[in-house]
Structures are given as C-alpha cells and as structure tokens.
Amino acid sequence: MKKDEDFDSNLAGGEDENNLTGEAKERWFRRLRKGILTSTADKKETPEGLWSKCPECNYICTTTELKENLFVCPKCNYHHRIGSEDYFEIIFDNKDFTVHYDNIRSKDFLGFTDLKPYQKRLDEIHAKTDLKDSMRVASGNVHGQGLVVAAMDFEFIGGSLGSVMGEKFSRAVDYCIEHKLPYLVISKSGGARMMESAFSLMQLAKTSGKLSQLSDAGLPFISLLTDPTFGGISASFGMLGDLNIAEPGALIGFAGPRVIKETIKKDLPPGFQRSEFLLDHGFLDFIVDRKVLRDKLAQIITLFKG
Amino acid sequence: MPQYPNRQFLDFEQPIKTLYEEIDKLKQTSEKSKIDMSDSIQKLEDAIVDKRRDITASLTPWQRVQLSRHPDRPYTLKYIGKMTNEFMELHGDRNFKDDKAMVGGFAKLDGETIMFIGQQKGINTKMRQQRNFGMANPEGYRKALRLMKLAEKFNKPIVTLIDTPGAYPGLEAEERGQGEAIARNIYEMVRLKVPVICVIIGEGASGGALGIGVGDKVLMMENAWYTVISPENCSTILWRSWDKKEVAAEQMKLTARDMKGFGLIDEIVPEPIGGAHWDYDESANNLKNSILNALREIRNTDPHKRVEERIEKFSKMGFWEEE
Ligand SMILES: [Zn+2]
Numbered sequence: 001m002k003k004d005e006d007f008d009s010n011l012a013g014g015e016d017e018n019n020l021t022g023e024a025k026e027r028w029f030r031r032l033r034k035g036i037l038t039s040t041a042d043k044k045e046t047p048e049g050l051w052s053k054c055p056e057c058n059y060i061c062t063t064t065e066l067k068e069n070l071f072v073c074p075k076c077n078y079h080h081r082i083g084s085e086d087y088f089e090i091i092f093d094n095k096d097f098t099v100h101y102d103n104i105r106s107k108d109f110l111g112f113t114d115l116k117p118y119q120k121r122l123d124e125i126h127a128k129t130d131l132k133d134s135m136r137v138a139s140g141n142v143h144g145q146g147l148v149v150a151a152m153d154f155e156f157i158g159g160s161l162g163s164v165m166g167e168k169f170s171r172a173v174d175y176c177i178e179h180k181l182p183y184l185v186i187s188k189s190g191g192a193r194m195m196e197s198a199f200s201l202m203q204l205a206k207t208s209g210k211l212s213q214l215s216d217a218g219l220p221f222i223s224l225l226t227d228p229t230f231g232g233i234s235a236s237f238g239m240l241g242d243l244n245i246a247e248p249g250a251l252i253g254f255a256g257p258r259v260i261k262e263t264i265k266k267d268l269p270p271g272f273q274r275s276e277f278l279l280d281h282g283f284l285d286f287i288v289d290r291k292v293l294r295d296k297l298a299q300i301i302t303l304f305k306g
Numbered sequence: 307m308p309q310y311p312n313r314q315f316l317d318f319e320q321p322i323k324t325l326y327e328e329i330d331k332l333k334q335t336s337e338k339s340k341i342d343m344s345d346s347i348q349k350l351e352d353a354i355v356d357k358r359r360d361i362t363a364s365l366t367p368w369q370r371v372q373l374s375r376h377p378d379r380p381y382t383l384k385y386i387g388k389m390t391n392e393f394m395e396l397h398g399d400r401n402f403k404d405d406k407a408m409v410g411g412f413a414k415l416d417g418e419t420i421m422f423i424g425q426q427k428g429i430n431t432k433m434r435q436q437r438n439f440g441m442a443n444p445e446g447y448r449k450a451l452r453l454m455k456l457a458e459k460f461n462k463p464i465v466t467l468i469d470t471p472g473a474y475p476g477l478e479a480e481e482r483g484q485g486e487a488i489a490r491n492i493y494e495m496v497r498l499k500v501p502v503i504c505v506i507i508g509e510g511a512s513g514g515a516l517g518i519g520v521g522d523k524v525l526m527m528e529n530a531w532y533t534v535i536s537p538e539n540c541s542t543i544l545w546r547s548w549d550k551k552e553v554a555a556e557q558m559k560l561t562a563r564d565m566k567g568f569g570l571i572d573e574i575v576p577e578p579i580g581g582a583h584w585d586y587d588e589s590a591n592n593l594k595n596s597i598l599n600a601l602r603e604i605r606n607t608d609p610h611k612r613v614e615e616r617i618e619k620f621s622k623m624g625f626w627e628e629e
Contacts, residue, residue, distance in 0.1 A: 103628050103629040104627075104628055105627050105629065106626060107626060107627045110559055113557060114544035114545055114554075115544065115545060115546075162624075163625050164624075164626045166624050167624055192512075194558075196534075196625075197533045197558040197559055197560065198533045198534060198558075198559070198560065198565060198570050199568070199570070199623060199624055199625060201512065201513070201515075201516055201534040202620060202623040202624070203624065204489075204516055205492055205496065205516060205519075205623075206620045206621055208492045208493040209496045209617035209620050209621055212493065212497050213617065231513070232513060234485030234486070235473075235484075235488040235489050236488075236489050236513075238489070239483070239485050239490070240490070240493055253485065254473065254475070254479070254480060254484035254485035254488070254513070255475030255476075255479070255480065259539075260475050260476065260477055263474075263475050264476055264477055269477075272480070273480060281481050281482070281483065
C-alpha cells in the first residue's frame with residue numbers, strides 16, 4: 001500500500017529533513033544528487049551501492065538496476081518520483097538536450113518568514129542541490145522531431161509554483177512560438193508557493209495567458225501529470241493540455257487528500273485522485289507508462305503534424 | 307444593514323457595542339424620568355463614529371481578514387441589488403446543476419447592460435449552508451463561464467464580484483474536476499473580447515477567487531484580502547499550527563494596500579468608516595463609481611488589443627533575479 005503523501009510538509013519546504021540525523025541527512029542528499037527522490041521509498045547504503053526498496057511491493061533492487069529501468073519497479077511497475085534531469089534523459093534522443101533560462105532564480109521579494117526566512121530556505125536549497133528553482137526547461141529532439149520540455153523538480157520546495165516557474169514557463173512558450181515547436185510540461189508539484197503569496201497565485205493567470213498565445217500559434221501543448229500534482233498546477237496549465245496525460249498511479253487533484261478528508265469527515269475511497277480515477281472521470285486522454293513515454297511523445301508530435 | 311441591537315460585533319468592535327448599550331440605558335432613563343437626554347445621546351453617537359474611525363486607522367491585516375468575514379458585511383447580491391436595476395438572475399451550468407455559491411445574471415448599471423457574476427454567501431445559518439459558505443463547486447465555475455461567454459456573444463461587459471474562502475475541497479468536487487473547471491475559467495477569461503472588471507469585495511482566496519478573477523481591471527474593497535491561501539491554512543501548512551493565522555496574515559501581505567503597492571491590483575474601493583457593514587448604500591455607491599470609472603478606461607480599446615493587454619498585464623507579475 002502506498003501511503004498518502006503529506007503535501008503540506010513538502011510544500012513547507014521539506015522541513016522534515018531537519019529532523020534527520022547528520023548521517024541520515026548525508027544519505028538523503030546523496031540520494032538527491034542521484035536524482036532519485038522517493039520520500040516513500042526505503043533505501044539502504046551497502047558496499048555494493050545504493051539499494052532501493054519499492055514502496056508498493058517491497059521489491060529490492062540496486063539503484064543502478066532501477067535507473068536502467070527508468071525508475072520503474074521491475075516487479076510491480078510502480079513509478080518512482082524522478083526529477084527534471086531524469087526526464088530530459090529519458091525523453092530526448094541520445095540524452096542530448098539544451099537547458100534554457102537556468103539563470104533565473106527565486107528571490108524573497110516580500111520578506112516572507114514562516115518557521116524560517118524564505119531567502120534562507122532558498123539559499124539552503126541552492127547550496128544543497130544544483131537546482132535553481134522548481135522547474136527546468138530544455139529543448140531537443142524526440143525521434144528526430146523538435147520538442148520543448150518544462151519539467152518540475154519536487155525536491156525544490158515541493159515543486160511549488162512561484163514567480164520563477166511562471167517566468168520560465170512563459171519564456172518556454174515564447175521559444176516554442178519562435179521555433180514552431182510543440183510544448184510538453186511535466187508537472188510534479190504540491191501547488192502554489194505560499195512564500196510568494198499573491199504573486200504565486202497570479203502565475204496561474206500568467207501561464208494561462210501564455211498558453212493562449214501558444215494556442216493561437218497552432219502549436220500543441222501536452223500536459224504530463226506525474227505523482228503528485230495538486231493545487232495551482234491542476235487549477236491552471238496542468239489541466240489545460242491539448243492532451244492531458246499522466247503516469248500510472250499518480251496522485252492528481254485540486255485539494256489535497258488531508259483537506260478533503262477534514263472537510264467531508266469521511267475516509268476517501270481507494271484509488272481516489274489517482275491517474276486511473278481521473279481517466280475514469282474524463283479528465284485525462286490516457287495514461288502513459290514511463291517506458292513508452294518517449295515513443296508516445298514522438299507519436300503525438302507526428303499525429304499533430306500529419 | 308442591520309440596526310443595533312441586531313448588529314453583530316467583532317472582538318475589536320466591542321467598545322462600539324458598549325457605547326450602544328450606554329445609549330440604550332440613557333434612552334430608558336430618559337423615558338422613565340421624562341428628562342431630555344438627547345445631548346448626551348448625541349455625544350455617545352459621535353463617540354461611536356470616532357471609535358469607528360479609530361478602529362479603521364489601526365487595523366492589522368488579520369483584523370481586515372475578520373472584517374472581510376463580518377457577518378453583517380454586504381455580499382454579492384446585496385451589491386448588485388443596490389447598484390443596478392432590472393437584475394435578471396440566470397441559473398445553471400447546463401451540464402450538472404445550479405451552484406448556489408455562484409450567482410450571476412444581466413443587470414442595468416447606469417443604463418447599460420452588464421453581466422454580473424460572483425460568489426454568494428448566506429446571511430443566516432440556513433442560507434450559509436445553502437450557499438456553501440461561498441465555496442463553489444466545479445459547476446459553479448462552469449456556470450460562471452457560461453454566463454461570461456453569453457455576455458461576450460452579445461458584446462456586454464462583465465463584472466465579477468469575488469468573495470470566497472476558496473473553491474470547495476470536496477470529494478465530488480474532485481470527481482467533477484475542480485482543478486479543470488478553475489483552469490478553464492482562467493484560460494477563457496484571458497481570451498474574453500469584452501471588457502472584464504473583477505472586484506474582490508470580501509475574501510479572495512486562492513484559485514477559487516482567481517477562477518472568476520482574470521480581468522482588464524482588478525479592484526479591491528478597502529478591507530478585502532486577496533492571496534494564494536487563507537491565513538488559517540497557511541498557518542497550518544507553514545507553521546504547522548492553526549494559531550499563527552495573525553502572523554500568516556501579516557507575512558502574506560494580503561491587504562488591498564499591499565496588493566496595490568505590488569501592482570497586482572489596479573484600484574482600491576474605499577469603504578465607509580469602520581467597514582462596509584456600517585453603510586450598505588455608501589459601500590455600494592463607492593463600488594459602483596469605481597466600476598464605472600474602470601469601465602470608462604477600458605471600454606474603447608479594440609477587442610484584439612484588449613486581450614493582448616490583458617495577457618501582458620498578468621505576464622508582468624512576478625519577481626526573480628537573473629544571474
Ligand atoms: Zn514494486
């Protein structure tokens with residue numbers, strides 16, 4: 001059984017990591033750098049390297065084996081959470097791609113302080129990871145056809161939508177229009193970045209406005225939803241794809257499960273807010289296995305072109 | 307507005323209640339003793355106005371949040387009733403049902419047909435439930451979109467009045483695509499060819515507010531608030547505790563003045579001294595004037611250019627640094 005994620009703690013910027021011991025922390029960061037962040041997965045370090053236990057079926061394999069399998073459990077097909085770099089490598093021909101707009105960084109404009117100042121939060125994560133923010137944009141080819149991909153990194157404050165994501169998203173749209181390329185956005189986010197207050201909310205309107213321009217240019221927008229995608233993402237571009245597709249078993253919704261449970265004071269039915277549930281209710285075009293994602297994308301691009 | 311003793315008082319309005327009680331006592335004494343006490347009563351009534359002014363002068367962000375939720379505060383239908391003639395309410399999303407938390411319809415504002423849309427809260431316990439506390443379901447957003455498209459078809463301006471603690475976070479709301487409904491509205495509002503004016507009249511929380519909040523001009527009532535999440539929920543998530551809501555309200559810079567300062571809204575609509583609940587006529591009149599002014603500014607723009615400018619307006623929002 002997969003545990004329901006605690007999006008709140010993710011959005012709060014992974015405060016939990018501070019409760020880890022020094023050694024555990026070190027391991028955690030090494031995992032981050034490896035690009036495998038599955039907070040639900042049990043991982044142990046041994047002389048042979050990192051071992052990974054599937055949170056769904058408890059199958060244990062080496063992370064090398066897991067990576068070769070695109071971070072999908074060889075036994076039960078559980079899709080581990082991966083970051084932008086992994087997706088770029090999976091999608092683009094020969095793992096060859098150009099990263100754009102990596103010079104844009106978040107800053108604390110409001111002087112926002114919760115349990116720690118927003119700027120400190122940003123500085124810490126900048127020091128720990130190579131990431132500048134929760135979204136990265138890259139262009140390259142898929143089966144020889146051009147594609148622009150914007151992918152989220154959940155480890156950066158829960159993949160939260162702030163000004164930088166809004167701006168990168170927008171510039172990526174401009175790039176698509178300029179070079180007549182289709183646009184794929186891979187979502188993985190707890191929602192809006194609260195430390196940017198109303199500025200984060202306005203990114204919903206900003207990105208929708210850019211999608212309107214992309215649409216007028218007759219270029220396809222593909223929205224790939226992965227585990228988890230919530231709040232401001234599903235209430236804006238996440239649900240606005242010409243095609244909305246999702247990885248299997250991903251949790252996707254507007255309100256998080258905890259909030260819904262508290263509101264209706266009932267347990268949620270099994271499978272609620274999973275990809276399969278969304279497909280059933282008519283909000284997805286199809287579910288795509290990570291192992292065929294690349295081929296499917298190439299097929300989509302061909303279909304739109306032909 | 308309700309008159310004392312039916313008026314309700316927030317914690318920081320208690321001194322006003324005390325003054326009303328003193329007036330009551332004087333009136334009773336005056337009646338019994340047949341002594342004219344109108345001078346003393348007048349003094350107390352002046353003191354009430356002074357107190358209202360004092361309170362307004364030093365409101366904290368959290369107190370404004372409280373004012374925005376004042377049980378006597380005028381809601382969408384009250385404003386429409388006071389500002390317009392011939393309001394014809396239109397119901398339903400033509401798909402699932404009529405969401406009572408979202409209202410809308412044509413009305414005449416200064417002789418011109420306008421489409422009004424807004425979240426509606428209830429004025430008593432029963433109505434509050436019926437209106438779902440102003441928290442719309444997907445069908446509410448889809449009804450709003452239907453009415454906006456209707457207005458566009460007949461080339462009528464759209465005015466939205468926003469007052470919601472958020473879109474409803476329910477199980478069925480998820481089944482029917484709450485996220486998709488809001489996303490669709492935001493996207494379609496960006497593209498509307500007719501003038502769109504949005505006013506946050508009370509609570510402006512999250513995507514639930516923005517779902518009817520994309521316009522050429524965005525206004526805020528003086529004591530309204532507008533941000534990405536309610537202070538309570540922000541407190542729960544970021545401070546891991548319900549009782550940091552006051553701090554959250556401060557940190558989020560959610561007041562009309564903050565929002566104007568950031569350039570995220572265009573204008574502040576003044577409220578009567580002490581808040582909109584003190585004088586419905588004055589509140590509605592101020593709102594009407596602001597809406598008419600805003601309409602005048604954008605009315606003659608070419609529709610194509612209007613959409614471009616709307617996209618540009620929101621494109622500029624955000625802060626970042628480039629290395
Ligand atoms: Zn497995």
